[in-house]
Amino acid sequence: MLISEFARVTGLTRDTVRFYARLGLLQPQTSGKGGRHPYSVFTDKDIQAEEVIRIAQSLGMSLKEIAAFNQERRKGHLTSERRVEIMSAQLVSLEAKATELEVMISYVRAKIHWLKGDQQGPEPDFENYARLNTRFNADDNDKPLPTLS
Amino acid sequence: MLISEFARVTGLTRDTVRFYARLGLLQPQTSGKGGRHPYSVFTDKDIQAEEVIRIAQSLGMSLKEIAAFNQERRKGHLTSERRVEIMSAQLVSLEAKATELEVMISYVRAKIHWLKGDQQGPEPDFENYARLNTRFNADDNDKPLPTLS
């Protein structure tokens, strides 16, 4: 498919598509058509790549990071050992994000629960949820964690 | 504490601290000291706020979104019904992020597993993991999902 159709199915603008292509995030084939400035041809692979871009970006990854990630998703001229290394590093960082996200979610849930109840007891405090990450640190804290129900 | 100490404990630069304060993300008290340009005084509350900023930002929220979130963490001059509404909206968006993150994580894990094995069978394909989100859509797909082990 050509750029306009690709833009339509992905919901990007043509400018953004070209922008991503310049950064190497999308790697359309060049068609025979278009003369001196050959037309770009996009395939399902590019649609998948765009999905990864959208999701990864919404999770706070920069386009540069996503480009690295995406290179791995494509034809790898790397040893599979190296690919495992790279994917494992990705996994660590994604899991770290997941942990932070769980902290945020449990905090927000506790706050909603507190607000919906009669607001007895202390207002949930982000610090206590942040500590879920760090409870095994050297400077252990003595405040009890609030229970959720 | 004054701005330099606050910057030191949070790991921000003084400029960034002032930038956040201008945006209302941090709301230091003003000290008696400093004359015409009173010194800002930061407390533990600001340290907590900064933690929320850092985490939320790493999860792809803009400073504007975080400001709205943070306003809610502070003294609420809003009804608790309104606060529940706002926190619930936050919760929905955080849970959506968590789902996307799980998709990414399961994809990366499958890829590592495939790479570590003898690479029999098809290379894991992001599309199949993305579909975990959308499997109940109208246009159901017929490809089976690959199993992880």
Place this chain on the structure above:
DNA sequence: CTTGACTGTGGAGTGTGGTCCACAGTTACA
């Protein structure tokens, strides 16, 4: 009272991630 380390203010500059536009070449269809 000096001096060095701190403070705030205002403004310019940077990198990222786009967005807009004019222009010119190409294609497809009538």
Place this chain on the structure above:
DNA sequence: TGTAACTGTGGACCACACTCCACAGTCAAG
């Protein structure tokens, strides 16, 4: 063959999130 709809290129411009800088006022220790 005309023409409308497409294509790429180059460059200006934008918002966001900082970052740097010069300058001037303030504080605290000696």
